[in-house]
Amino acid sequence: MWKIEVEAVSIYDFDYTLARWSMDPLTSLNIKERWVDVPVKLAGQPHVVRVIGRGTIENPVFEIRNDSEKNKEGIMKHIYSLFQWDRDLEQIHKHFLNTNLKGLFDEHPGTPIVKDFHLYDCLMKVIIHQQLNMKFAYTLTKRFVEQFGFQKDGVWFYPQPEIVADLDYKQLRELQFSQRKAEYVIDTSRLITNGTLDLEDLAERSNEEVMKKLIKIRGVGPWTTENWLMFGVGREDLFPRADIGIQNALKRYFDLDKKPDYEQMNEKSIGWEPFRSYASLTLWRSIEG
Structure with missing residues (x-):
């Protein structure tokens, strides 16, 4: 040891x-x-x-x-x-002290980007989680990993892409996956296995290149791509405007009558660049309890 x-x-x-x-x-x-x-x-x-x-x-x-x-x-x-x-999270903290999020960053200093453990694990998780409430999303992910992954010393490991690529859609349907979500998970794993999709290489490319590549994959849209870039790769300047949690956090923090639209979100986020991921995380944090 x-x-x-x-x-x-x-x-x-x-x-x-x-x-x-x-x-x-x-x-x-x-x-x-x-x-x-x-x-x-x-x-x-x-x-x-x-x-x-x-x-x-x-x-x-x-x-x-x-x-x-x-x-x-x-x-x-x-x-x-x-x-x-x-x-240097102190640098990022000081940046936001000069923005309209000063109060939020005063309350939550040193908030890092909390990444998932591996690029593939993260992609599978965000595909499974998209358009589901959080409780059921984690239930599905847990079933997926416990059924096809493995444990070492009591710690769960996601299955390798090769394992998932060999599955039949029916095997995920039995875990309460929808037919489409089963296809997205297995088909994406097959793209990785056959070399069409190289996540390690993709993680070195610009946000724009990643977005262009991933949204061509059936079942992977902008929300999924932004979340993979943030929680898989650790990119610092992402602001997922379509995320309901961020909309709710903005509504609460700025005391708005209703959730902001995209135009309002763009207006509120002026000056957050190039650290919008930290703003997003701290906004999420503010409503997580």
Whole structure:
């Protein structure tokens, strides 16, 4: 077993990452003891990495533990990419203190982009979650992973694309997937398996290129693409205007009579660039309780 202690470069609200991940019943964590077990897949091998919060928002310190000495460097690279501890959130906080979201950022400093554990996992999740209420969306995702994924040391891993690509639509229908959603999940996995869709390569491309590529895939629209870019890749300047949660948060924060339309959302978000993803996350956070 090895363990490493690291510090984030600036303010960082680790407890918020735990709170957001705790919405997903598949995630193994303990909010009180401040740890999460991260499923890491490297070179076809699963690793369970425990990340423990040891510090505060102002002085964030973390302990990373793993039982195996194999691929230590690769594991740490993945963990750093996931948590983005090298991102200066103080800079982003100061940016928003000069905008109409000052009050929100004063209330919630150090809110990071809380990414999903892997690019494929994130894409499957956002495809499954689209146009569903949150409770049922997580229920479907849980059934999908428990049926076709696997566990290591009590931690769930999503199935590999090759496993999903070989499924019959009927197998997802039996889990209460709609026929169309079953097709979207399996057909997208087949595109990945046959090399038509390379998520690692796509993650290196511009938002515009990703949008152009993904919306051509049946069942993947702008909302799905924006969410994959934010929660899978970690892009910093996304503002999903079609998201009901963000509309509700804006209505509440700005004390509007009704949810804002796109024109109002564009007007309210002037000056948020190039960090609109952090605005989106903090708006979501403001209504999550």
